[in-house]
Amino acid sequence: MQSSLQKTPLYKFHCELNARMVDFGGWLMPVQYDGILSEYHQCRESCALFDISHMGEFIFEGDLKQDGLDKILTCETSGMSLGSSRYGLMLNEKGGVIDDLIIFCISEKKFMIVVNASNIEKDFEHLRNNLSDSSLITDVSSKTAKLDLQGPLSRDVLKKIVLGTEDLEYFRFDSFDILGEEGIVSRTGYTGELGYEIFCSPKKAEVLWQKFLDDDRVKPAGLGSRDILRTEMAYSLYGNEITEDTSPLEAGLSRFICFDKEFIGRNILLQQKENGIKRKIVYFLSDSRRSPRHGQSLYASDSKEIGIVTSGIFSPSIEKGIGIGLINIDSASDGDKIFFGDEKNKMPAIFTKRPFYKKGSLKT
Amino acid sequence: MGNEEEYLYTKDHEWVCFEDSIAFVGVADYAQNALGDITFIEFPEIGAEVEQFEQFASVESVKAASDIFSPISGKIIEANQDLASAPELINKSCYEKGWISKIDPSDLDEKDNLMTFEDYSKFLEGLDT
Missing domain, CATH: 2.40.30.110 (Aminomethyltransferase beta-barrel domains)
Structure with missing residues (x-):
């Protein structure tokens, strides 16, 4: 039964740590190592390490406006500065949520979009269908691992291993030398704590995982504690608060919608605003x-x-x-x-x- | 209490141990481990009569809610009040500090329907495969 599930590059480490593995959106993921509550406290009080490699990453190369990316996303993308990131949504024609995501501005003509694991195929198809042919959208999920280092001590832990990261501000990212290879470190997360999301190759992720855990202040944490951490922060989870049948206005996400521009689903949302949700x-x-x-x-x-x-x-x-x-x-x-x-x-x-x-x- | 090798067990991973003529009941290590961190317990009412293998308590963990079945028939005479504010005692000490209720057993012949520690250990081995 488990053979059809996808595994992250760190699967063998989770097994070595005796993690309890579960099917999460088609992926075999660690739900807990030592215990959900102790991992929760680890993140709130010290530093927790999550394998989030199942999430999807796309690279968009083109013009935001002319090639249509800005019209696919609800958040304002023009005017994003290099190294900034924004939370946004992709809506269907009915105004339902196809996915929530974070867009990263790598250069004026190059952006990374990070999406939910269970929606990778659907999102990619939606993007390809709605972007102009003169732009390029590439699914780099399978060659991109993602580690989340989260907790009040994460800055101190990370700066010893990836130099220069301590000055990153909230919702900013940059490329860094990650153990001899270029990767991305972003000051974002899903826990409500100071923390970082690190994007690198699967090979480097294996080394990085072990290096982080060599630090006594760091412990691995699974998706069980992550769900408690995000719920305490009232962050939406796709499939729970937001679905294809939920309006972002109903879901309380209107602050991530820029009505001053065109986007797919805008007309329906305007009607909902007018008539009430x-x-x-x-x-x-x-x-x-x-x-x-x-x-x-x-x-x-x-x-x-x-x-x-x-x-x-x-x-x-x-x-x-x-x-x-x-x-x-x-x-x-x-x-x-x-x-x-x-x-x-x-x-x-x-x-x-x-x-x-x-x-x-x-x-x- | 305290020596689980002398307890009797159910297939649903509850245990019972007898002290004088009173039965202490709780959940076995396998159950507390499967449930994960326990966050709430609902006790039966004091004075309530329970039947063997009938639901008499329920627990909530960080993962789910589960029913607990009584290993023995009888009258509920006490609940472990320490668990109301510290249900995690079931995780930390399931065979001793994490006992759930005391029961005045009505039919000691029911012991024959339960597993000894040895039988239960074999039963667990069967589950792991």
Whole structure:
């Protein structure tokens, strides 16, 4: 069964570390090594190393406007300076989300786009179909490994191994000499902590992985802790908060949409703005340690079903369950009590504001 | 308590140990490991009657929620209150500090339906293959 799943260049290291491996979007990925909670604390308090090589990387070479890339993405891309990166979305004609991504400006005519692993083929096809023939789009995913080094100590750890990285600012990147080979280091992440995403060749990633782990301050962390870290920050996860059937306005992502330019899906979103959206994203806090789970229902205080839980976890920092959900607009207001669960078991919760975790070292 | 070699086990990886005439019940190492970090436990009500192999508690871990089945019939007489604020004791000490409930057993012949440590160890070997 597992033979059909793809493996990252670091697969053998995960096995050596006795990681628990799971199918994640067609990839065999480590969900945990020593334990999800200890890996969570490792990232919040020290430095955690994640293998994120399953994610997709495309290189675009061409003119942003003339070749149509700017029209595919919701974020403003013109005016991006060299070494800057931006979070954005690709929408379908219905205004649903094909994927969320980060675009990196390598030069005026060259950009890297980083997308979700499970969407690589779909995204690439969408880009190819909508870009002009005079531009070039290349899928470099299979020859690009990605390591995320995240945590308050990550700057100190990284600067000893990749020289010159300590001055990188939030959402900036540059190319660096990574163990004798050129690679990209970006001051981005998915944890809410100070951290870096490192793009390099699979061969270098193997050496880099071991070098990082030789530092006593670093421990490997799996996708289990990553999901808790990102949920505490209320970051969207594709397939949970955002899908082909979710409007980014419903998902609370309007700050990543530039209406001052043309983009695919813009007309629908403008209509939604005008007529009002049907659902809205909410953030809620369980009354207890009981945690909501993805796919459960949300209920108003009169037991009427009002929406679904898109993400739910136990928050180690709050010591309660926390959740993100989509509810029918106007079905509940800020001060209302709501319930999560199913018809048989309904657990009380209250609305709260994002992020759940406010003490992250992200911008330090 | 404390010597799991003297406990009796279920196929669902619960254990029971008898002290005087009282049964302590909990989950075995295999179960706590499979569940991952435990974050919440729901206890049965004190005084409730449970049947052998019937659900009597549930736990939530960082991964999922799971039912716990009673290894023995009887009346629930106490819940391990330490677990309410520190459910991770089940991960750290599943055979001792992580006990879940005390049961006043109603039928000691039910022990015959459970596995000894030796049988359970063989049962686990079968699961790993």
